Amino acid sequence: MSISRYMPTLLTATVLCACVAAMGQDVKREPVDRWEEAKGTAAGTDLKAQDEAQQLALRAAVEQACGLFIKGQTKVQDYQTIYDKVLSNTVGYVLEFKVVKVTKDNEKTTVFVRARVSTQKFEENWAHIAHTVHQAGNPRVIIAIVETTNWTPTGPAYEVKEAGVVQSKIEDFFNDKGIQLVDRGTAEKVSKRDILLASLKDDVTEVAALGAKFKADVVIVGTASAKYGKQITLGEATLHQYTATLNIRAVQTDSARILASKSFNITPSMGQQNAEDKVLAKLGEESAPKVLAAVVESWSKRENVSKTIELMISGMDRKTWKTFEAEALKIRGVQNLRLREITESMATIDVEYGMNINTLADRLEELKDVKLEITEQNPNRLKAKVVK
Numbered sequence: 001m002s003i004s005r006y007m008p009t010l011l012t013a014t015v016l017c018a019c020v021a022a023m024g025q026d027v028k029r030e031p032v033d034r035w036e037e038a039k040g041t042a043a044g045t046d047l048k049a050q051d052e053a054q055q056l057a058l059r060a061a062v063e064q065a066c067g068l069f070i071k072g073q074t075k076v077q078d079y080q081t082i083y084d085k086v087l088s089n090t091v092g093y094v095l096e097f098k099v100v101k102v103t104k105d106n107e108k109t110t111v112f113v114r115a116r117v118s119t120q121k122f123e124e125n126w127a128h129i130a131h132t133v134h135q136a137g138n139p140r141v142i143i144a145i146v147e148t149t150n151w152t153p154t155g156p157a158y159e160v161k162e163a164g165v166v167q168s169k170i171e172d173f174f175n176d177k178g179i180q181l182v183d184r185g186t187a188e189k190v191s192k193r194d195i196l197l198a199s200l201k202d203d204v205t206e207v208a209a210l211g212a213k214f215k216a217d218v219v220i221v222g223t224a225s226a227k228y229g230k231q232i233t234l235g236e237a238t239l240h241q242y243t244a245t246l247n248i249r250a251v252q253t254d255s256a257r258i259l260a261s262k263s264f265n266i267t268p269s270m271g272q273q274n275a276e277d278k279v280l281a282k283l284g285e286e287s288a289p290k291v292l293a294a295v296v297e298s299w300s301k302r303e304n305v306s307k308t309i310e311l312m313i314s315g316m317d318r319k320t321w322k323t324f325e326a327e328a329l330k331i332r333g334v335q336n337l338r339l340r341e342i343t344e345s346m347a348t349i350d351v352e353y354g355m356n357i358n359t360l361a362d363r364l365e366e367l368k369d370v371k372l373e374i375t376e377q378n379p380n381r382l383k384a385k386v387v388k
Contacts, residue, residue, distance in 0.1 A: 032120035033095055036061040039112045045104045053111040058097060059090040065117035066093075073126070084177045085296065086126050092293075093122045139217035139295070139379065140180045143171050144195040144207075145248070147224035149276035156225045160196045165277055166224040166246060169284025170291055177292060182214045195219060204249070208256035217379050218259065218295060222248035226279040232269060239269040242276065244283040250295050254310065254380040259298035264290060309351045309360060313372065315386035316347040324370040331363045357382065
């Protein structure tokens with residue numbers, strides 16, 4: 001969406017604010033945070049149901065506080081996708097809250113909260129994610145996480161399972177939020193196991209190469225573990241404490257660049273021993289929104305800074321390259337061109353570019369001295385041919 005559409009409004013607002021300030025009058029500003037009272041209801045009467053109801057109540061508080069802004073976005077392209085991704089981080093907008101009341105009846109738990117919501121942070125995050133969706137596109141993702149509940153004297157003994165507990169929870173969350181996952185069946189049938197093994201070897205280059213085979217933009221690899229800690233006695237109740245850890249890396253497939261590297265830890269207490277699988281499921285559920293946020297943030301940053309785009313042009317000899325180089329360096333946003341090779345009339349060029357790849361494709365097709373036709377495009381690479 002072009003900022004030029006908003007320039008008259010922005011200029012008017014700037015002049016108005018300057019005039020009011022000069023007259024010594026106070027300018028009323030919308031508050032950047034608001035207090036809201038909300039409730040959430042979940043099935044069940046145990047602590048898990050109470051936690052779920054509390055999260056739903058906090059989400060409702062965010063929706064109430066930011067309702068006017070949200071309503072104004074309903075006609076925006078990809079509204080639902082952006083909405084789901086923004087609301088996946090509900091807790092991130094709640095500055096503080098208090099549980100006012102908890103009721104349990106008819107096998108349901110209802111939690112009433114009073115929460116202070118940062119509307120400014122919500123709107124900033126909306127703009128941030130909307131930019132990623134519109135400019136970068138939704139990256140196609142493969143998730144491959146090895147996990148263990150078995151420990152040896154030398155450390156965790158990871159098992160290579162193609163559908164582990166943590167991986168499945170994160171995949172389900174990503175699917176629900178509209179992220180394009182590479183088809184599970186295809187990945188499992190061909191090389192999901194290979195990606196898991198490459199992850200264990202910490203071979204980022206191999207991970208990237210395997211992910212690229214399925215036209216994935218990002219591969220999320222990692223390790224997850226759950227370990228029994230100690231027994232806790234609270235009154236007449238006996239609980240068992242565990243430690244669970246998830247380490248992930250998000251790898252860009254076409255360059256083997258690490259987009260994000262994060263660790264997540266939880267120390268839940270369970271009512272029974274040998275509950276490691278339940279602990280891993282909880283780890284996956286709690287970590288999934290944070291993993292998504294890390295990928296979205298890193299992908300968005302990648303689109304907002306100068307980056308290297310691989311450009312492959314067929315039908316190009318050295319003379320044509322020199323003509324192309326002189327003209328392409330005049331394109332706004334192009335900071336540098338590096339010819340890697342020309343082999344059998346195929347030129348491979350690294351383009352350092354400060355705008356999005358769609359804009360670069362448009363500008364290349366507008367060149368006068370060397371006519372190009374874009375034949376293939378993904379978020380990091382362009383293929384073109386010289387039109388004689």
